[in-house]
Amino acid sequence: MPEMGRPIGMHDEVEAAVLTALVLVCSIYAASCSQGNARMVLRVPEPSPLPFACLRDGVAYLAGSGLEVGEDEIVKVVCIHDRF
Numbered sequence: 001m002p003e004m005g006r007p008i009g010m011h012d013e014v015e016a017a018v019l020t021a022l023v024l025v026c027s028i029y030a031a032s033c034s035q036g037n038a039r040m041v042l043r044v045p046e047p048s049p050l051p052f053a054c055l056r057d058g059v060a061y062l063a064g065s066g067l068e069v070g071e072d073e074i075v076k077v078v079c080i081h082d083r084f
Contacts, residue, residue, distance in 0.1 A: 021058030054079035
């Protein structure tokens with residue numbers, strides 16, 4: 001019998017999920033911009049608890065890195081789930 005107030009199927013051990021921002025620098029000529037075809041991938045060292053914070057942190061990390069993005073390059077920030 002499930003406990004009151006607890007969703008059915010919820011486990012006793014809950015994994016905490018955080019987001020890690022990846023900053024991808026790709027060619028403007030690429031069909032898509034992904035980790036597999038990026039010219040450069042920067043991993044933001046600090047995880048973020050929320051999607052908007054993850055995106056903000058990725059943009060801020062790129063801005064603070066001093067990395068020059070060429071005229072033939074685009075930047076994409078993706079947030080991936082890390083579990084601990």
